[in-house]
Amino acid sequence: MAGSSDPSPSPKILLAKPGLVAGGPVASKFGRGGSGGEDEFAQFRSRLPSVASLNLLSDSWEFHIDRFLPFLTENTDFTVVGVIGPPGVGKSTVMNELYGFDSSSPGMLPPFSIESNDTSAMARHCSVGIEPRVSSERIILLDTQPVFSASVLAEMMKPDSSSTVSVLSGESLSAEMAHKIMGIQLAVLLASVCHILLVMSDGVHDASMWHLMLTVDLLKHGISNPFSLTSSVSQGSSSGLEKDNKVPERDEYMATPVFVHAKVQDQDATPQNFVLLKKALSKYFETSSFMRNRHKTMPQERVSSIIHNNQLDSDRPNLHLHMIPLKKRDENTRIQHGSFISALWELRDQILSMKPPSSTRPVSEREWLKHSAKVWEQVRNSPIIFEYCRTLQQSGLYRR
16 A cells, blocks of 8 residues: 555564564565565564464454554555455465565475365365465465365354354354355455455356455445544554544445456467456446446446447456466476466566555554454444345245
């Protein structure tokens, strides 16, 4: 988020699992990393919590900021990037790339765990809740547990098929219903608190994530903008959740979505298919706020005309789309045209070149996190999401 930086220098903090914290050299892959070494960072390490405990969501689906707050500063020049998608699509791989992780560095583990063959064979998932990391470039990365995941559903299902997690405050739901609402809540939160949201799909024929984001667009109303909240938050508080007398602003805000189709087969990874997919994406979200927010001054008739006439130039109101081909076993880190590695690098360059939307006033990293906790409470208590859940229950599609 663009804004003036705090006069004091930001600590060079890089996070890696398990319990590994390193200095600036890893970030040199982006060309902007600092050179502060181990000595420079030593003063911060003693008061930082364990990396393994940074998850923003507890088992009871509550938002915790105390774990991650010590890693954030009063800096106002930062970018928040989130990711959401089904299991095994490569969310953590993309986030590690944005983080600047260099897999060739000896003794370093990736900041976000990557699905292993054993994990895949056991039908398990790596990420749980919302796992945050912050790079030396002050990019806050939010990796999330997979949506539409059988392993997540299995873990939250009681013997009587009810849910172990209360996703809606004070409401008892079946595990199937809670699992669906859980995915919607994660997507609504990310769309509300991120500058950029990566929406990842498996291949070019999977439209489930498109449908999820269209649902988010319908249910997100009434959620506060964490980048322009006017209510004051106590800087000296460890929780930052004190009651304020001021009513927070509820201006409509939506993260900039980047639709990423990964694991694309060779026969589908063609320029012609990319154009067709982008045209279909723009048509699908034609009436959504994703299109309206990008060109608020443009009449809807003009937006429709551009789409129908196939005018998909970069200055037109189309959405960000990226295709990542399926990784081949014999593929190395050489730059190859159309390869898995080069596609990752192109996506990284695209994300880093995007300008976050401006806010009404500078918001620091720590303020953003405290405001995000308030946004999460609004999401969990949203009357719109509650009514959507009730409608699904009445439809008979989900067991009670």
